[in-house]
Amino acid sequence: MLVSAFLNVALALCQAAATPDQAAVASRITQPIDESTRVVLNGTVHPLANAANDLGEAPESLPLERIHLVLRRSDSQEQALHQLVQDLHTPGSSSYHQWLTPEQFGQQFGPSDEDIATVESWLQSHGFAVKQVNPGKQTLEFSGNAGQFRKAFHAAIHSYQVGGQTHYGNAGDPDIPAALAPVVGGFVSLNNFPIKSRIHDLGKMNYN
Numbered sequence: 001m002l003v004s005a006f007l008n009v010a011l012a013l014c015q016a017a018a019t020p021d022q023a024a025v026a027s028r029i030t031q032p033i034d035e036s037t038r039v040v041l042n043g044t045v046h047p048l049a050n051a052a053n054d055l056g057e058a059p060e061s062l063p064l065e066r067i068h069l070v071l072r073r074s075d076s077q078e079q080a081l082h083q084l085v086q087d088l089h090t091p092g093s094s095s096y097h098q099w100l101t102p103e104q105f106g107q108q109f110g111p112s113d114e115d116i117a118t119v120e121s122w123l124q125s126h127g128f129a130v131k132q133v134n135p136g137k138q139t140l141e142f143s144g145n146a147g148q149f150r151k152a153f154h155a156a157i158h159s160y161q162v163g164g165q166t167h168y169g170n171a172g173d174p175d176i177p178a179a180l181a182p183v184v185g186g187f188v189s190l191n192n193f194p195i196k197s198r199i200h201d202l203g204k205m206n207y208n
Contacts, residue, residue: 027112028074028182033122038154038175041186048162048193049169055159058168060147062157066131067149068139069119072185077109102135110137115183122180126152139188149174157190167193 073081087095100108110116110133119140120130128144146157146168153174160167169191176184 025077025107025110025112026074027114029115029118029179030182031179033118033177033179035177037178039178039181040173040175041184042173044155044170044173044187044190046169046191046193048167049158049160049171049191053160053162054171055161055166057171058146058157058159060145060150062146062168063143064145064149064157065143067142067144067190068134068188069123069142070185070188071111071116071119071133071138071140072183073109074182081109106133106135106137111183116140119180119183122177123152128152155190160193162193167191169193 084095087093088097090096111119116133116137123130123140123142126144127148128142131141131143133140144152149170150156153176155170155172155174157168158171160169174187174190
């Protein structure tokens with residue numbers, strides 16, 4: 001799930017080690033944006049967003065606040081990050097316990113500024129308000145409404161009734177222009193279903 005991928009990014013942010021003289025990040029959006037050539041961002045539909053709970057498409061004016069677009073790392077960045085995580089835990093390594101700040105992490109493992117500007121420009125062309133690139137350059141936050149989302153990403157936002165409460169979520173996986181695919185990895189979440197706790201009661205513990 002995309003939420004799990006986002007949590008892994010946050011964990012990697014805390015584990016990466018700093019290296020001197022970091023090279024400039026190459027831009028990966030190299031083709032013109034063609035709206036007719038699209039790729040699907042799979043795995044975004046919540047299990048509760050199903051036909052049994054469906055109340056139909058939400059109003060186009062439904063506000064969608066704080067949408068977080070996940071920014072993808074390149075293969076070389078992913079390999080470098082895994083190596084840094086290993087070096088971080090290796091005594092004697094030059095990277096041992098050399099922690100990165102979020103800004104340093106973004107410089108080394110985030111998209112280029114040019115790529116981010118291209119994604120922001122595309123979102124703005126569809127009427128979205130770009131809020132910020134979050135620390136670490138792993139997600140981009142923007143806002144809009146359900147109608148704008150359907151037109152830009154070709155995915156409708158529906159209302160769902162679960163446990164007597166109304167929620168919203170995407171009914172299908174969104175797609176994006178293929179030119180953006182090297183940088184755009186998906187979404188942290190496109191619904192407001194409650195997050196299921198993964199905490200389990202293992203019993204009581206006595207302290208002497």
